[in-house]
Amino acid sequence: MSHPIVILGSGQAGTSTVRELRKLNPDVAVTLVSSDDCSFYAKPTLSNALAAGKDAAQLVVTPAAKLAEQLKLTLMPHAQVTSIDIAAKQLITDQGPVAYSALVLANGAHPIRLPLTGSGAADVLSINNLGDYAAFRAALKPGMHVAILGAGLIGCEFANDLRSAEHPVTVFDVAPQPLGRLLPPQAGAFFAEKLAAAGVKFEFATGITQVDRADGAYLLGTADGKQFKADLVLSAIGLKPAVELAAAAGLKTNRGIVVDRKLQTSAPDIYALGDCAEVEGLVLPFILPIMNAARALGKTLAGTPTELSYPAMPVVVKTPACPTVVSPPAMGAAGAWVEEEVETEAGKGVRALFKAPDGTLLGCALLGEASKERQAIAAQLPPVL
Numbered sequence: 001m002s003h004p005i006v007i008l009g010s011g012q013a014g015t016s017t018v019r020e021l022r023k024l025n026p027d028v029a030v031t032l033v034s035s036d037d038c039s040f041y042a043k044p045t046l047s048n049a050l051a052a053g054k055d056a057a058q059l060v061v062t063p064a065a066k067l068a069e070q071l072k073l074t075l076m077p078h079a080q081v082t083s084i085d086i087a088a089k090q091l092i093t094d095q096g097p098v099a100y101s102a103l104v105l106a107n108g109a110h111p112i113r114l115p116l117t118g119s120g121a122a123d124v125l126s127i128n129n130l131g132d133y134a135a136f137r138a139a140l141k142p143g144m145h146v147a148i149l150g151a152g153l154i155g156c157e158f159a160n161d162l163r164s165a166e167h168p169v170t171v172f173d174v175a176p177q178p179l180g181r182l183l184p185p186q187a188g189a190f191f192a193e194k195l196a197a198a199g200v201k202f203e204f205a206t207g208i209t210q211v212d213r214a215d216g217a218y219l220l221g222t223a224d225g226k227q228f229k230a231d232l233v234l235s236a237i238g239l240k241p242a243v244e245l246a247a248a249a250g251l252k253t254n255r256g257i258v259v260d261r262k263l264q265t266s267a268p269d270i271y272a273l274g275d276c277a278e279v280e281g282l283v284l285p286f287i288l289p290i291m292n293a294a295r296a297l298g299k300t301l302a303g304t305p306t307e308l309s310y311p312a313m314p315v316v317v318k319t320p321a322c323p324t325v326v327s328p329p330a331m332g333a334a335g336a337w338v339e340e341e342v343e344t345e346a347g348k349g350v351r352a353l354f355k356a357p358d359g360t361l362l363g364c365a366l367l368g369e370a371s372k373e374r375q376a377i378a379a380q381l382p383p384v385l
């Protein structure tokens with residue numbers, strides 16, 4: 001009897017791959033191995049769950065047993081994968097070895113931890129899965145002042161969400177503006193102003209280096225001696241693809257697990273997608289790239305080798321205080337941002353377009369009223385891959 005296709009990880013990448021495969025092959029044996037309980041939830045809902053009035057359990061979309069039944073899966077929940085034995089075609093787990101005919105690595109990313117000092121450094125929370133969110137909700141008491149380290153997409157979304165539940169929030173960043181990697185200056189200033197109007201306090205050009213416990217709360221300190229008080233500290237400074245298992249097995253890794261356009265790693269029969277993977281130099285930890293990759297990989301696993309291509313994939317930033325859509329230009333693309341204020345009867349916005357020297361549109365950031373132009377502008381953007 002041949003071995004099953006084994007999927008490592010029950011996040012968006014792992015489950016979407018099985019869904020796509022099942023559309024084409026209802027019968028091939030598939031085993032899903034995960035350190036979590038294998039229930040499916042939509043990770044983007046973690047950063048607007050307070051406004052939606054949902055706790056961690058209510059965010060589950062498909063409980064594990066239902067997922068197994070719907071997709072004809074053998075599940076291995078709460079199984080920690082410790083290594084990959086490529087020669088023997090086995091995944092080694094704390095529940096024993098699992099033999100595979102093909103292996104899909106969909107094991108996500110780790111939150112980056114700042115090298116903080118101080119008695120409260122280990123209490124700093126980060127939220128990258130349902131369990132993290134449950135721990136955050138258990139710690140969050142009404143009215144608590146939350147400090148967020150990092151004014152990127154996830155930090156700003158949590159800040160806006162916490163404001164919707166009336167929590168005082170201060171967001172710290174070493175950069176001079178929010179969403180520094182995604183927004184040019186005028187757009188950044190507009191975004192900061194809108195979130196500030198909703199009650200989010202920003203401390204820019206401020207790098208927190210120390211967190212100390214102080215009378216049931218925390219004192220956050222900078223290298224130049226500034227101090228801030230908060231009741232809870234959340235770190236949202238970015239994610240690092242989980243490459244350790246792949247690297248230890250001898251697979252090629254760079255920033256992520258290196259795959260070709262068929263999502264194949266440097267070993268035959270081992271594929272990778274999602275937050276852990278790097279396709280032609282691109283690490284794109286977002287839902288739309290994962291859905292595109294899962295469609296291609298589902299076909300490949302069903303017997304039709306298929307190359308991945310990415311259309312333009314604008315990201316909607318879930319900050320109701322400032323509706324925002326971003327599609328950054330490729331790293332190192334030649335060109336410049338052109339920013340314009342937009343005003344309609346309904347309010348103001350900023351339209352920022354990144355154009356090549358010949359005028360071709362390569363990226364955009366659409367804020368406030370300009371976010372309503374999303375479809376028309378996205379249609380002019382070039383494919384990502």
Ligand SMILES: Cc1cc2nc3c(=O)[nH]c(=O)nc-3n(C[C@H](O)[C@H](O)[C@H](O)COP(=O)(O)OP(=O)(O)OC[C@H]3O[C@@H](n4cnc5c(N)ncnc54)[C@H](O)[C@@H]3O)c2cc1C
Binds near residue numbers: 014036
């Ligand atoms: C708060 C938040 C909000 C977001 N909002 C948006 C948004 O609005 N739009 C958007 O496009 N993207 C958003 N993203 C990004 C998007 O959610 C992720 O890109 C996507 O969910 C990643 O899916 P994944 O399957 O690659 O990884 P994960 O969901 O992290 O899944 C990894 C899986 O691997 C398992 N695993 C890992 N290591 C092991 C091991 N050693 N042994 C066994 N199992 C293991 C884990 O248990 C898990 O099941 C957001 C992310 C966050 C954190």
